[in-house]
Amino acid sequence: MLDIQLLRNDLEGVASRLKARGFDLDTAMIAALEAERKSLQTRTQELQAKRNSLSKSIGVAKAKGEDVTPIMAEVAGLGDELKANEDALSRLQDKFNALLMGIPNLPHESVPAGKDSDENVEVSRWGEPRKFDFQVKDHVDIGAGLGLDFESAAKLSGSRFAVLKGGIARLHRALAQFMLDVHTREHGYIEVYVPYLVNADSMRGTGQLPKFEEDLFATFKNADEKLYLIPTAEVPVTNLVRDEIVPGESLPLKFVAHTPCFRSEAGSYGRDTRGMIRQHQFDKVEIVQMVKPEDSYRVLEELTGHAEAILQKLGLPYRKMLLCTGDMGFSSAKTYDLEVWLPAQNTYREISSCSNFESFQARRMQARFRSDKNKPELLHTLNGSGLAVGRTLVAILENYQNADGSVSIPEALRPWMDGVDKLS
């Protein structure tokens, strides 16, 4: 959520920055709503003040044993207008709030302008894609002989699910454990285990709701209370600080969580239908930080580096992309995507997304910190995939495949695989 003060003070400026990310802000409508709000609110508060003081004087008069009927008569006249004003104000505020919740974050000034992913900017590249002296297979074909089973998954649940058996399931588990261990041991994150079902408040806090309900899976706790399956650990982990005022000295808070993620993938029919790239359910290790505002851009670089470290340890070639204004997520002010090399597709594919949300999520969540005796201040939130486990599995299968159909295990991962150096 944007700062409403910013909207009031610099509506046109906000509109033009939003335009850069392809969002049209109806400034005339907002200005009109704002003018109406101002007069309604002033009038309502006036009436409330009058009622309060009259009510108070009734109490005083009664205590003295005086006759209160004249005051009662006076206050009775207020009732209808006050109620009408209160109702109108609350309707207007609901409307304004709904509008505000639907406005995306402002892009940081360092974000390049652009329409879509074609205009993202490559920042750096790491590793050399391997030269194969045989015909490379994609992960589906390689995995078929190693326990990657889409037919069973289709029987159980339909399309966009996978069953892993044997060594490949083991590899999947090892990857998650490896990532968790690196982030906790080397990068200073605290491991957290969190619920996979969360309420609507949590989804609103991080920005998935109200706009993107169709991307989520939901279930019902009872007839009128819906719970959502998390599309990323970002949701439960970031919401740990919702409605909290944390001591300034406790920042930065650094959390890492390994969770399954559930996405309906509505609107992506036909895209990445083959294989494990785009699933309804996948595992991800997510790193999250809550920091002071002045630190958040330094931390974005640091956090992205933590995700890169996993790719480097695994020896997977990747490139780091700075997303342009038109390709960023709804809540983000600046995002780096890490794209891993997939030889069978002969291209780089997203495996991590690292974002600084500045105070956008914190404002929705009322997540604040207090330094000394200063007033509470909104903190900044960041997160990144460190990494998407399923896609990392795909990358290893494809990059470490051998001519005989076996797959080598990256050196760094072997301690998590009981020393196994090859799946066959």
Next chain:
RNA sequence: GGAGAGGUGGCAGAGUGGUUGAAUGCACCGGAUUCGAAAUCCGGCAUACAGGUUCUCCUGUAUCGGGGGUUCGAAUCCCCCCCUCUCCGCCA
């Protein structure tokens, strides 16, 4: 699932319709005392929003788990919901 108790400020904990945004204690901040510290004493100390003033405040409104209701007036009464604790049952 059954029975009972409870949710109040950073924390603990009073408060069952009327100058209560809320006693008291702890914590915290400023000052006094002290060579300095502890102890003691004095004062301050919630959040959001609006209006005024504009870097310092003033005024108003809302907020005592959430929502709705009664009333001139609700932390306090009524209804619904959520959560926590204790006991019993069930259970990975």
